[in-house]
Amino acid sequence: MQQILDFLTARQDTALHELCQFLRIPSVxxxxxxxxQMQACANWVLQAMxxxxxxxxxxxxxxxxxxxxxxxxxxxxxxxxxxxxxxxQPPDPLDLWTTPAFEPTIRDGRLYxxxxxxxxxxxxxxxxxxxxxxxxxxxxxxxxxVLIEGEEECGGVHLDDFLKSHRELxxxxxxxxxxxxxxxxxxxxxxxxxxxIVAAEVRLRGPAKDLHSGVYGGSLANPVxxxxxxxxxxxxxxxxxxxxxxxxxxxxxxxxxRSGYASxxxxxxxxxxxxxxxxxxxxxxxxxxxxxxxxxxxDINGILGGYTGEGPKTIIPSKAMAKxxxxxxxxxxxxxxxxxxxxxxxxxxxxGIEFExxxxxxxxxxxxxxxxxxxxxxxxxxxxxxxQPPVLFREGGSIPVVLSFKQxxxxxxxxxxxxxxSDNLHSPDEHIHxxxxxxxxRASACLWQELATVRPAR
Amino acid sequence: MQQILDFLTARQDTALHELCQFLRIPSVxxxxxxxxQMQACANWVLQAMxxxxxxxxxxxxxxxxxxxxxxxxxxxxxxxxxxxxxxxQPPDPLDLWTTPAFEPTIRDGRLYxxxxxxxxxxxxxxxxxxxxxxxxxxxxxxxxxVLIEGEEECGGVHLDDFLKSHRELxxxxxxxxxxxxxxxxxxxxxxxxxxxIVAAEVRLRGPAKDLHSGVYGGSLANPVxxxxxxxxxxxxxxxxxxxxxxxxxxxxxxxxxRSGYASxxxxxxxxxxxxxxxxxxxxxxxxxxxxxxxxxxxDINGILGGYTGEGPKTIIPSKAMAKxxxxxxxxxxxxxxxxxxxxxxxxxxxxGIEFExxxxxxxxxxxxxxxxxxxxxxxxxxxxxxxQPPVLFREGGSIPVVLSFKQxxxxxxxxxxxxxxSDNLHSPDEHIHxxxxxxxxRASACLWQELATVRPAR
Numbered sequence: 042m043q044q045i046l047d048f049l050t051a052r053q054d055t056a057l058h059e060l061c062q063f064l065r066i067p068s069v070x071x072x073x074x075x076x077x078q079m080q081a082c083a084n085w086v087l088q089a090m091x092x093x094x095x096x097x098x099x100x101x102x103x104x105x106x107x108x109x110x111x112x113x114x115x116x117x118x119x120x121x122x123x124x125x126x127x128x129x130q131p132p133d134p135l136d137l138w139t140t141p142a143f144e145p146t147i148r149d150g151r152l153y154x155x156x157x158x159x160x161x162x163x164x165x166x167x168x169x170x171x172x173x174x175x176x177x178x179x180x181x182x183x184x185x186x187v188l189i190e191g192e193e194e195c196g197g198v199h200l201d202d203f204l205k206s207h208r209e210l211x212x213x214x215x216x217x218x219x220x221x222x223x224x225x226x227x228x229x230x231x232x233x234x235x236x237x238i239v240a241a242e243v244r245l246r247g248p249a250k251d252l253h254s255g256v257y258g259g260s261l262a263n264p265v266x267x268x269x270x271x272x273x274x275x276x277x278x279x280x281x282x283x284x285x286x287x288x289x290x291x292x293x294x295x296x297x298x299r300s301g302y303a304s305x306x307x308x309x310x311x312x313x314x315x316x317x318x319x320x321x322x323x324x325x326x327x328x329x330x331x332x333x334x335x336x337x338x339x340d341i342n343g344i345l346g347g348y349t350g351e352g353p354k355t356i357i358p359s360k361a362m363a364k365x366x367x368x369x370x371x372x373x374x375x376x377x378x379x380x381x382x383x384x385x386x387x388x389x390x391x392x393g394i395e396f397e398x399x400x401x402x403x404x405x406x407x408x409x410x411x412x413x414x415x416x417x418x419x420x421x422x423x424x425x426x427x428x429q430p431p432v433l434f435r436e437g438g439s440i441p442v443v444l445s446f447k448q449x450x451x452x453x454x455x456x457x458x459x460x461x462x463s464d465n466l467h468s469p470d471e472h473i474h475x476x477x478x479x480x481x482x483r484a485s486a487c488l489w490q491e492l493a494t495v496r497p498a499r
Numbered sequence: 500m501q502q503i504l505d506f507l508t509a510r511q512d513t514a515l516h517e518l519c520q521f522l523r524i525p526s527v528x529x530x531x532x533x534x535x536q537m538q539a540c541a542n543w544v545l546q547a548m549x550x551x552x553x554x555x556x557x558x559x560x561x562x563x564x565x566x567x568x569x570x571x572x573x574x575x576x577x578x579x580x581x582x583x584x585x586x587x588q589p590p591d592p593l594d595l596w597t598t599p600a601f602e603p604t605i606r607d608g609r610l611y612x613x614x615x616x617x618x619x620x621x622x623x624x625x626x627x628x629x630x631x632x633x634x635x636x637x638x639x640x641x642x643x644x645v646l647i648e649g650e651e652e653c654g655g656v657h658l659d660d661f662l663k664s665h666r667e668l669x670x671x672x673x674x675x676x677x678x679x680x681x682x683x684x685x686x687x688x689x690x691x692x693x694x695x696i697v698a699a700e701v702r703l704r705g706p707a708k709d710l711h712s713g714v715y716g717g718s719l720a721n722p723v724x725x726x727x728x729x730x731x732x733x734x735x736x737x738x739x740x741x742x743x744x745x746x747x748x749x750x751x752x753x754x755x756x757r758s759g760y761a762s763x764x765x766x767x768x769x770x771x772x773x774x775x776x777x778x779x780x781x782x783x784x785x786x787x788x789x790x791x792x793x794x795x796x797x798d799i800n801g802i803l804g805g806y807t808g809e810g811p812k813t814i815i816p817s818k819a820m821a822k823x824x825x826x827x828x829x830x831x832x833x834x835x836x837x838x839x840x841x842x843x844x845x846x847x848x849x850x851g852i853e854f855e856x857x858x859x860x861x862x863x864x865x866x867x868x869x870x871x872x873x874x875x876x877x878x879x880x881x882x883x884x885x886x887q888p889p890v891l892f893r894e895g896g897s898i899p900v901v902l903s904f905k906q907x908x909x910x911x912x913x914x915x916x917x918x919x920x921s922d923n924l925h926s927p928d929e930h931i932h933x934x935x936x937x938x939x940x941r942a943s944a945c946l947w948q949e950l951a952t953v954r955p956a957r
Contacts, residue, residue, distance in 0.1 A: 071810035131812060137708060195810050222714075236713060240811040249775020250595065253925040254798045255694060255896025256680075258826045259790035260770070262780035265799040266734050269821075273731025276724050278849075312718070317707020320851035322720035332717035340712045341723040342814050347801030348822065352529035352653050353698040353859045354589060355824055355897075356800050356925055363727075364806065366813055368716045391736075393778035401811045438713025439813075467711040467814055 045177045045486050049169065053479055056169050057152070059089070060478070061145040063127075063161050064154035070105055070128035071195040079105045079191050082127045086189050093168045094175035095187060100207075102199035105191030109210070112171070113184045119497050120184035121489075122213035122452065124442055125164025125220065126193035129156035130467045137469035151472040158460035162473040163219040163481065164189060166459060170485035182493035186213055193220075193442070196240060196402025200442060204449040214497040215415045216446045217488065219481065221436050221458030225306060229427040229484075231419060232456035233409040234435030235443060236334065237369030239379050240342075240401035243268070243386055244362045245394050251347070251356040258357060262391040265346040268361040271389035275339050275365075280324040282339045282367075284381045292371040294335050302330050305432065315463055334435040338368040339382075368437060375403030404441035409453055418491040419455045426484030457484065503635045503944050507627065511937055514627050515610070517547070518936070519603040521585075521619050522612035528563055528586035529653040537563045537649050540585045544647050551626045552633035553645060560657035563649030567668070570629070571642045577955050578642035579947075580671035580910065582900055583622025583678065584651035587614035588925045595927035609930040616918035620931040621677040621939065622647060624917060628943035640951035644671055651678075651900070654698060654860030658900060662907040672955040673873045674904045675946065677939065679894050679916030683764060687885040687942075689877060690914035691867040692893030693901060694792070695827030697837050698800075698859035701726070701844055702820045703852050709805070709814040716815060720849040723804040726819040729847035733797050733823075738782040740797045740825075742843045745836070750829040752793050760788050763890065773921055792893040796826040797840075826895060833861030862899035867911055876949040877913045884942030915942065 049056075068082035069075040083099055083106040090097035095110030105128065113120075132142035132155045140146040145154035152162070167187065174181050188211065190200045204211060224230035247264035248257070277283050294302070307330050309321060323332040332338075346361030348354035367378050383398045390396045409416065411433060423431045436456070443454045459481025465471045507514075526540035527533040541557050541564040548555035553568030563586065571578075590600035590613045598604040603612035610620070625645065632639050646669065648658045662669060682688035705722035706715070735741050752760070765788050767779060781790040790796075804819030806812035825836050841856045848854045867874065869891060881889045894914070901912045917939025923929045 071812065072808065131806070131808060133806070133808070134709070236716075238713065238813070240813070242811070247776060250923070250926045250928075251592070252774060253896060254796070254800060254824055255696065255826060256894070256920055256924070257774065257791060258694075258796040258798050258824075258895055259781045259794050260779055260787050261774060261776050262778075263798050265802050265821075266730070266797075269727040269731035269799060269802065270734065271731070272724070273727035273729070276728065280849075316710060316715065316719060318705060318719050318851045319853070320720075321718055322849045322851050323717045329718050333715060336717050338712070338716040339724075340716050340721050340815055341727060341805065342712060342812055343805030343807045343816065344723050344727065344802055344819065345807040347799065348589070348591075349801045349803040349820070350530065350589060350591070353700070353822060353824065354529065354800055354925075355696070355698070357798055358801065361802065362807070363723075364811060366712055366716075366811065368713060391738075391780045393776045393780050395777070436714070437716055438711060462714055465708070466714070467812075468708045470708075 042487065042490055045173050046483055048173050048177045049482055049486060056482065057475065060152070060162060060165050063165060064145040064156055065143055067143045068128050068191065069131050070192050070197065071131055079128065083108050083191060086127050089168050090187060093172035095171065100203060102203060104197045104199040107191070107200065107203050108189045109187065111186045112181055114181055118183045119492055119495055120186065120213040121492055122211060122216045123167050123185060123187045124216055124218045125189045126160050126191065127189050128191040128194050129159070130194050134469060139470055150475050152475060153470055153472040155471050157471050158464040158473040159466040159471065160193070160220045162478055163459050166219060166478065166482040166485045169482045170489065173486055174489060182489055186211060201445050201449065204445055208450065211450055213450065213452055215492070216452050216454040217457060218440060218443065218454050219457050219459055220440055221456045222460050222462045223458055224432040224434050226461060229423045229429065229431040230434045230458060231416065231423065231431045232436045232458060233411055233433045235407045235440055236437050237373065237375060237404045237406040238366055238439035239369065239375045239403035240366045241379060241382060242362065242364050242399040242401070244360065244397040244399070246360045247394050248357060248359055251359050254355045254357050262393045263357045264361040264394055265358050267391050267394045268344070268346060268363055271386045272341055272363050274389055280322060282337065284385045286381055287337065287378070290372045290374065291337060294331060299331070302328060305330065334437045335370055337370050337373060339365065341365050368439065369406050371406045371408055373406065375405060379403060402441065404439055404444045407443045407447070413453065414495045415453065415455055415492065418495050419457060419488060422487035422491040423457060423484050425487045426480045459484065500945065500948055503631045504941055506631050506635045507940055507944060514940065515933065518610070518620060518623050521623060522603040522614055523601055525601045526586050526649065527589050528650050528655065529589055537586065541566050541649060544585050547626050548645060551630035553629065558661060560661060562655045562657040565649070565658065565661055566647045567645065569644040570639055572639055573642070576641045577950055577953055578644065578671040579950055580669060580674045581625050581643060581645045582674055582676045583647045584618050584649065585647050586649040586652050587617070587619070588652050592927060597928055608933050610933060611928055611930040613929050615929050615931040616922040617924040617929065618651070618678045620936055621917050624677060624936065624939040624943045627940045628947065631944055632947060640947055644669060659903050659907065662903055666908065669908055671908065671910055673950070674910050674912040675915060676898060676901065676912050677915050677917055678898055679914045680918050680920045681916060682890040682892050684919060687881045687887065687889040688892045688916060689874065689881065689889045690894045690916060691869055691891045693865045693898055694895050695831065695833060695862045695864040696824055696897035697827065697833045697861035698824045699837060699840060700820065700822050700857040700859070702818065702855040702857070704818045705852050706815060706817055709817050712813045712815050720851045721815045722819040722852055723816050725849050725852045726802070726804060726821055729844045730799055730821050732847055738780060740795065742839045744839055745795065748830045748832065749795060752789060757789070760786060763788065792895045793828055795828050795831060797823065799823050826897065827864050829864045829866055831864065833863060837861060860899065862897055862902045865901045865905070871911065872953045873911065873913055873950065876953050877915060877946060880945035880949040881915060881942050883945045884938045917942065
């Protein structure tokens with residue numbers, strides 16, 4: 042094992058150089074203008090898999106392509122399915138980046154670029170660790186299957202189709218995903234729970250065109266007023282979501298879980314400094330950590346209507362639009378939440394406004410069994426690379442693929458995050474600490490050794 | 500008089516050609532990018548005044564220039580102050596114009612361009628009628644002073660400064676403004692009341708940057724949720740403005756006024772077809788005509804926050820903004836309404852959100868004395884040109900200058916509208932009917948004759 046770790050240390054600069062190539066490709070999946078770059082990025086991943094010693098193939102889908110590679114050693118040994126996504130969030134607002142989103146730049150021990158931590162930088166650690174095993178040992182201690190998709194950031198539906206139609210190809214004992222974070226700086230974590238999500242867009246149309254607000258004001262419903270009325274009613278002054286039945290199915294934290302939360306190091310002052318805000322706010326009766334990870338939410342992600350340029354413009358706008366996501370916790374069902382959201386918004390819509398509700402993706406929350414041998418093995422690998430045992434923690438984000446792996450392939454997922462919550466994922470100046478990239482790669486190398494010792498329950 | 504009208508008829512094509520030159524200048528006052536075009540437009544107006552036989556001058560201001568011209572005949576005769584504005588609303592949304600906003604085009608007896616009816620096309624009728632008097636009669640039957648400003652559409656403050664510092668220059672017995680509309684197609688109107696207005700912008704800032712809605716959702720206030728909450732509370736389900744005290748000072752319509760409203764021709768079906776909407780909506784207890792013209796309003800003119808591109812983006816936005824205008828009726832005071840609006844919004848602002856409230860312009864409502872000799876004279880002029888007597892009616896829009904003339908110069912304003920509410924003012928495909936432009940010019944020519952017969956009360 043030491044030989045492999047030494048090999049990785051000697052090749053750190055090469056690995057970084059290759060990661061920068063990966064980050065230079067603007068693989069924005071949500072915007073159809075980037076389709077050629079998505080294909081180029083899939084090709085790049087294919088080559089990186091081949092270089093790592095995997096047999097790799099690109100599978101086209103009706104959306105963005107999936108890249109798959111494998112190296113099978115012995116069917117008696119454990120088989121691990123490694124997942125990542127090569128697509129990234131849109132880079133805007135562009136003017137808030139210190140250096141351009143797709144020109145990777147190193148400053149102060151960090152590598153800045155869209156995708157640096159979510160998820161290119163993290164998934165790449167697994168390809169580099171496999172390559173090290175191959176080059177040093179000439180083989181791997183277990184069977185690996187690597188699946189890298191391109192629709193994670195846009196709620197694409199084609200991965201699930203692929204999983205369903207390739208169950209045999211993807212058969213494995215456990216999945217590994219590095220798309221989460223450490224608990225704190227240098228405090229590694231294994232994420233044993235994730236919130237689910239639903240996403241939707243509401244579009245309103247009032248008069249056929251923008252109207253003079255003096256000549257017509259008072260005579261008919263203004264779609265921006267209507268939109269703010271319906272969206273503004275979503276959260277009460279107590280921070281609770283007002284959709285009827287929203288909390289009915291929520292699995293509340295147990296007393297033990299709340300004790301565990303209370304014992305984690307957390308400074309509200311540091312948190313507020315990190316996000317640049319003056320105060321926390323949210324559902325009454327729950328701590329900030331609990332609200333972030335174990336309570337459901339309803340956030341408006343974007344809103345647009347009418348005149349938004351300089352100065353006043355005295356119009357009644359013709360239309361308005363808002364994008365909304367809800368984070369779900371265990372036992373909540375996406376369909377029911379979307380139905381409740383749509384009914385709630387419709388109920389607040391005045392006469393004369395056309396109401397359109399578009400549903401994007403949705404997935405349930407996920408909780409991992411903390412007694413699993415896979416989890417214990419993974420803890421050892423992380424401890425070796427980070428020098429301390431990982432915290433078991435829930436994350437607030439959603440990784441729909443974890444639920445798909447459970448439902449379609451019947452396997453649990455080890456969520457091993459090398460990055461940090463402060464890495465600006467989904468924001469301007471996204472980055473990864475070079476230290477995290479390198480120790481993540483070492484932890485990944487140790488992981489194959491540790492997981493190889495687990496006896497799969499087949 | 501007939502000679503003058505014949506002269507105008509013979510020169511219709513020339514007048515239209517000149518108006519098209521005027522409309523080609525993109526004099527958008529709200530956007531500082533158009534400053535050179537504003538200057539060019541002022542120069543054009545100066546030349547048009549000179550061509551009409553006026554002694555004309557450009558007065559620079561700290562904002563956009565004012566153009567002034569006069570022809571003084573005899574101090575014993577009435578002096579009329581004619582007002583117009585050469586600036587126009589921003590042309591966007593550009594993609595909804597059939598032909599470009601600043602390329603005047605005639606289709607189906609209408610001239611399409613931004614400013615065609617508001618206000619270049621209407622103010623130009625007065626310059627052409629003066630020119631006709633000068634060329635046919637070699638002089639005018641009364642003293643005229645013409646004031647054309649460039650900040651009407653952006654709530655500029657410099658006109659009032661100019662009025663205050665040029666009281667002697669502008670001394671007059673009555674003002675004439677053509678910036679309103681006929682009551683209906685071919686039913687001329689003299690507007691004897693206008694609503695006032697206040698305009699403001701609210702800006703909210705939450706976290707220092709956009710945050711991942713999974714990682715941070717639930718922990719702190721989302722500025723778009725906050726903005727929709729505060730703005731959405733402005734109008735109740737009964738259509739009434741919810742700001743405490745908003746209606747306290749409102750001068751309700753009298754029983755006689757309500758009877759007058761009820762007797763005006765008005766088809767709700769035609770109205771809905773005109774605006775392209777499926778239903779009317781507004782303050783309960785008042786008819787649509789009453790709500791449009793004699794009741795106060797609160798409209799959001801524009802809203803923006805977070806991600807507004809294609810597909811979902813799972814963020815908590817960093818900031819959000821909305822533009823709001825309220826229309827005021829007699830006895831409401833702008834300052835009090837703005838104070839109430841600001842307090843109301845602030846009261847709905849959750850912790851951790853920075854609140855900024857920007858105040859734009861404001862003006863009170865206006866009501867004209869229906870027994871005035873000036874009004875009776877103007878009715879005769881309009882009847883001559885349109886073939887039927889004008890309806891006396893209130894308009895829903897605001898013309899701040901009317902109030903300034905009253906307060907600073909001590910004179911009432913005759914609001915003689917040649918255009919139509921259906922002319923798409925402030926919207927794409929703004930236009931003026933050629934017929935309205937020509938009969939407006941004839942009514943203006945008659946007006947000088949009629950007003951000359953009134954004995955001024957000095």
